[in-house]
Amino acid sequence: xxxxxLLSLFILCTFILSAQNKAWKSLFDGKTLNGFHQLNGKAKYxxxxxxxxxxxxxxxxxxxxxxxxxxxxxxxxVDLKVGEMNSGIQIRSLSIPEFNKGRxxxxxxxxDPSDRAWSGGIYDEARRGWMYQTEMNPAAKNAFxxxxxxxxxxxxxxxxxxxxxxxxxxxxxxxDLTMKGIIALQVHSVKERDGxxxxxxxxxxxxxxxxxxxxxxxxxxxxxxxxxxxxxxxxVAQGFSLLFNGKNLEGWKMVGEDAPPASGWVVNDxxxxxMKSDTASKVKHGDLLTSKTFTSYELNFDFKLxxxxxxxxxxxxxxxxxxxxxGLGLEYQILDNEKHPDAKLGINGNRTLSSLYxxxxxxxxxPRFQQKIGLWNQGKIIVHSNNVVEHWxxxxxxxxxxxxxxxxxxxxxxxxxAKNPNFAKVKVSPILLQDHGDDVSYKNIKIRKID
Numbered sequence: 001x002x003x004x005x006l007l008s009l010f011i012l013c014t015f016i017l018s019a020q021n022k023a024w025k026s027l028f029d030g031k032t033l034n035g036f037h038q039l040n041g042k043a044k045y046x047x048x049x050x051x052x053x054x055x056x057x058x059x060x061x062x063x064x065x066x067x068x069x070x071x072x073x074x075x076x077x078v079d080l081k082v083g084e085m086n087s088g089i090q091i092r093s094l095s096i097p098e099f100n101k102g103r104x105x106x107x108x109x110x111x112d113p114s115d116r117a118w119s120g121g122i123y124d125e126a127r128r129g130w131m132y133q134t135e136m137n138p139a140a141k142n143a144f145x146x147x148x149x150x151x152x153x154x155x156x157x158x159x160x161x162x163x164x165x166x167x168x169x170x171x172x173x174x175x176d177l178t179m180k181g182i183i184a185l186q187v188h189s190v191k192e193r194d195g196x197x198x199x200x201x202x203x204x205x206x207x208x209x210x211x212x213x214x215x216x217x218x219x220x221x222x223x224x225x226x227x228x229x230x231x232x233x234x235x236v237a238q239g240f241s242l243l244f245n246g247k248n249l250e251g252w253k254m255v256g257e258d259a260p261p262a263s264g265w266v267v268n269d270x271x272x273x274x275m276k277s278d279t280a281s282k283v284k285h286g287d288l289l290t291s292k293t294f295t296s297y298e299l300n301f302d303f304k305l306x307x308x309x310x311x312x313x314x315x316x317x318x319x320x321x322x323x324x325x326x327g328l329g330l331e332y333q334i335l336d337n338e339k340h341p342d343a344k345l346g347i348n349g350n351r352t353l354s355s356l357y358x359x360x361x362x363x364x365x366x367p368r369f370q371q372k373i374g375l376w377n378q379g380k381i382i383v384h385s386n387n388v389v390e391h392w393x394x395x396x397x398x399x400x401x402x403x404x405x406x407x408x409x410x411x412x413x414x415x416x417x418a419k420n421p422n423f424a425k426v427k428v429s430p431i432l433l434q435d436h437g438d439d440v441s442y443k444n445i446k447i448r449k450i451d
Contacts, residue, residue: 023211024077027067027183028052028204039064039095039104043187051200054187056085058195062125064090064104066184075207075214076154076183080111083147085197087111090125090184091156100126106181107131109154109163109171111199112144119144120152120163120170122224125186129368132171132224136395139220143168155214159227160234162215169218174225174232224378224395228270229444239448240300243290243431246270246443255287255319255327255432264435270443274311277437284437287326289317290430296385296451299431302376302444308339309373309438312357315381316403316424317432327432330403330424331357332381332391334440336373347414354379354393358415359408362391362398369394376443385451 027035030050038045041063044055054065071092078089093106105126110133112118120140122132134140143165144150153164159176162169185201207213219237229246243251248267249260264285265274277284294315301313317329333355337343342351346358353370354362371377371394380392391399401408403424417423433442 023207023213024205025207026205028202030202033065035068036065037068039066039102039184041187041189045185045187048200051202052185052204054087054185054199054201056187056190056195056197058190058192061189062104063187063189064095064184065187066090066093066095066104066182070180070182071156071206071208072180073157073208073212074155074183075157075212076152077203077205078152078201079149079203080152080199080201081147081149082111082113082199083197084113085190085194085199086114086188087199088123088125088186088188089152089154090182090186091154091161092178092181093125093184094178094181104182104184106178107161107175108186109152111152111186113146117141117144119150120165120168122161122163122171122173128177130395131175131226132173133395134170135397136222136224137170140165140168140170143170153215155212157212157214160232162221164215169221172221172223172232172234174223174227174230176227225444231446235446235448240298240446241448242446243299244272244442244445249288251291252288253291255289261285261288271441272433272443272445273439273441274433274435276306276439277435284326284435287314287435288433289319289327290432293428293430294383294447294449295428296383297447297449299381299383299447300444301379301442301446303334303379304376304441305334305336305373306439307373308336309440310335310340310342310436311438311440312434312436313379313381314432314434315383315429316426317429318422318424318426326434328420328423329429329432330359330389331434332379333357333362334379334434339373350411350415354391354398356389356391356399356401358417359411360399360401362393363396365393365396365398369396378444382450 041060043057043063045065088108091107095102095104108123108125110118110121118133155162159174161173163171217237223234254261311334312331314329314331317327319327335353337352350361382390387403
């Protein structure tokens with residue numbers, strides 16, 4: 001009887017394993033490059049001992065070994081090994097004659113063995129640049145193993161793209177710019193001294209259609225959402241809600257009033273904008289407040305500046321007088337650093353973009369990670385219950401301070417707010433969008449309570 005039971009268990013396990021394996025399709029047969037074609041550069045791709053080996057060639061541009069088929073929704077797994085060279089895996093990417101003579105462009109899952117440790121992050125090759133890097137998710141920085149085999153998993157289902165490196169969740173991104181395209185293995189262009197560097201791939205397999213078995217939400221991986229005024233399943237699970245519904249000013253009111261403004265702040269095509277004030281009259285429309293109040297939270301918002309514009313997102317806000325059209329509080333500065341004179345005022349740049357206005361200077365980002373005027377930037381303010389506050393810009397933490405701590409109080413004493421003993425002393429307040437007389441737009445304003 002025992003032997004029969006063991007045999008039955010063996011048959012069952014074999015059946016389950018067989019069913020699981022059938023859900024996967026191999027993209028690489030382990031012997032040839034059948035099913036692939038090379039695009040752009042002339043790096044060397046060959047099959048060695050059951051692996052695809054890519055070798056850099058000095059003077060060649062980025063090279064791509066692309067699958068012949070295109071994929072929309074899929075789950076991809078691949079093992080890879082690399083020493084020093086940068087590389088990546090293109091997904092939902094395009095190579096069309098009308099775009100830079102067939103230049104491969106689109107999303108790339110990063111392979112980064114450098115000390116920067118952005119492996120598993122997402123870059124938009126030849127298009128928008130960095131979309132998700134591990135500064136957003138420091139817990140993922142140690143997942144990648146240099147000079148050893150690493151297992152990558154990529155889920156691209158609908159607008160949601162998730163990545164894992166060695167089963168550590170790295171990225172959760174929401175983007176619908178390109179929903180179908182090629183999968184390709186990149187060998188990066190190199191300087192002369194780096195010719196001959198290699199990367200190896202094996203066990204390349206894919207699930208599509210009804211065979212896809214996505215992993216459950218982990219509820220911890222931060223989300224970068226590039227779709228308009230939406231909440232992804234991960235954001236819902238994390239407790240986010242929209243402060244701006246993309247349709248009207250429901251949930252907002254003018255400072256000094258109990259209702260939204262009749263003019264000045266407008267909603268068009270899912271975008272909330274403050275209109276430029278009449279230069280001659282110098283009369284502003286007034287600041288905009290949330291109807292709800294908040295204590296400790298994570299606030300996300302996208303903003304777009306017009307040339308020379310100034311605005312801000314304020315928190316710990318008070319409105320001392322009923323007739324006032326502006327609120328007073330701590331401010332995440334939103335500013336054209338190059339064209340607005342305020343950037344040169346204050347102390348040590350503490351009035352520049354993403355700084356705590358006139359109090360603490362934000363770290364200046366590499367120009368690659370700060371969008372140009374007229375393009376969208378992603379801002380974030382995190383207020384913890386222990387009084388620690390963070391400012392983020394485009395996935396980078398640019399400022400952290402402890403409210404009412406010694407350094408903060410010293411900075412306040414040197415600021416324009418020094419003579420106001422009640423400045424930012426409230427513990428519960430609404431969120432404020434500032435009217436500074438300039439044309440500035442907002443979208444994707446969302447919040448969750450924390451701590």
